[in-house]
Amino acid sequence: MSEMIELEKLYSPSYWNKRYPRDELIQKYEELISTLSNDTRHEIACNLNIPYGNGDKRKLDVFGTDLPTDAPIFIFIHGGYWQEGNKDLFSYVARSLHRHGCKTIIIGYTLCPQCTLHEIVSDVQLAIKVCLKYALENKTKCISIGGHSAGAHLAISLFPKFYTNLTNDERKLLKSVFLISGIYNLMPLVKTTINDPLKLTEVEAENLSPMFWNFEHVTDTSPKFFVIASENDSPAFVKQSELFANNLKKQEVPNEYMLLEELDHFNIIEKMADENYVIVKSIVNSLA
Numbered sequence: 001m002s003e004m005i006e007l008e009k010l011y012s013p014s015y016w017n018k019r020y021p022r023d024e025l026i027q028k029y030e031e032l033i034s035t036l037s038n039d040t041r042h043e044i045a046c047n048l049n050i051p052y053g054n055g056d057k058r059k060l061d062v063f064g065t066d067l068p069t070d071a072p073i074f075i076f077i078h079g080g081y082w083q084e085g086n087k088d089l090f091s092y093v094a095r096s097l098h099r100h101g102c103k104t105i106i107i108g109y110t111l112c113p114q115c116t117l118h119e120i121v122s123d124v125q126l127a128i129k130v131c132l133k134y135a136l137e138n139k140t141k142c143i144s145i146g147g148h149s150a151g152a153h154l155a156i157s158l159f160p161k162f163y164t165n166l167t168n169d170e171r172k173l174l175k176s177v178f179l180i181s182g183i184y185n186l187m188p189l190v191k192t193t194i195n196d197p198l199k200l201t202e203v204e205a206e207n208l209s210p211m212f213w214n215f216e217h218v219t220d221t222s223p224k225f226f227v228i229a230s231e232n233d234s235p236a237f238v239k240q241s242e243l244f245a246n247n248l249k250k251q252e253v254p255n256e257y258m259l260l261e262e263l264d265h266f267n268i269i270e271k272m273a274d275e276n277y278v279i280v281k282s283i284v285n286s287l288a
């Protein structure tokens with residue numbers, strides 16, 4: 001098989017699932033999470049579509065506005081290789097965390113090619129600044145940030161620079177970072193169709209790749225990083241998570257690597273609806 005087709009396959013997570021044919025998997029995934037999310041928006045007290053920048057996608061949703069004002073907060077960043085997906089598909093993440101007494105903030109962002117990946121990275125930083133201000137005003141004591149797939153890339157892109165530039169009070173809030181089925185080396189994507197709307201050059205892809213960054217200066221006040229992969233994901237994704245967790249370890253950054261058995265790129269995040277799911281429990285424990 002040609003190298004191109006091989007790369008396309010390696011970076012198409014749906015190809016590796018063991019449950020359904022590819023198209024059926026994506027359709028079922030979207031149906032499930034949009035239904036769960038619609039229900040969640042009706043069930044849980046929330047404040048939707050708070051703008052953090054210009055345009056109709058630079059908005060965030062706060063769930064659990066009925067909880068004590070100082071309740072812990074989980075902030076979630078969705079994936080879709082920076083060109084697909086939207087925050088409304090992920091309201092459901094708030095439901096299980098609400099049962100544990102946590103508020104959830106889901107961040108929306110403008111997608112490529114409407115903007116560049118550089119702009120998305122800075123949009124997410126802007127959104128996190130707004131969340132931190134909200135948290136300090138509400139006397140919140142702890143925050144966890146999580147991202148799935150390309151969202152994990154955006155979550156880790158808050159480190160080290162943005163994080164080290166925060167105020168002490170802001171930094172102290174951040175207890176944990178959950179990197180779920182993430183992508184940390186963007187260079188292989190340059191040659192795939194994923195790059196059509198991104199238009200990254202090799203140099204940009206390298207500079208935007210956390211795999212090559214130095215995280216040593218986050219250690220003093222560092223949150224704990226959970227690097228989580230799923231057994232039935234593309235081997236390229238599993239390998240990237242493993243290597244990235246190893247890099248953190250070598251740099252003495254607090255981290256835990258988890259390989260979740262029998263899950264794939266899609267049900268690893270679908271299961272956030274379950275309040276007893278290992279990731280939900282780890283988030284809640286990190287905020288205790």
Ligand SMILES: N[C@@H](CC(=O)c1ccccc1NC=O)C(=O)O
Binds near residue numbers: 015
């Ligand atoms: N078109 C891709 C879908 C995909 O990459 C994806 C889908 C949902 C959530 C995250 C994804 N990937 C990374 O951000 C596929 O066929 O697997």
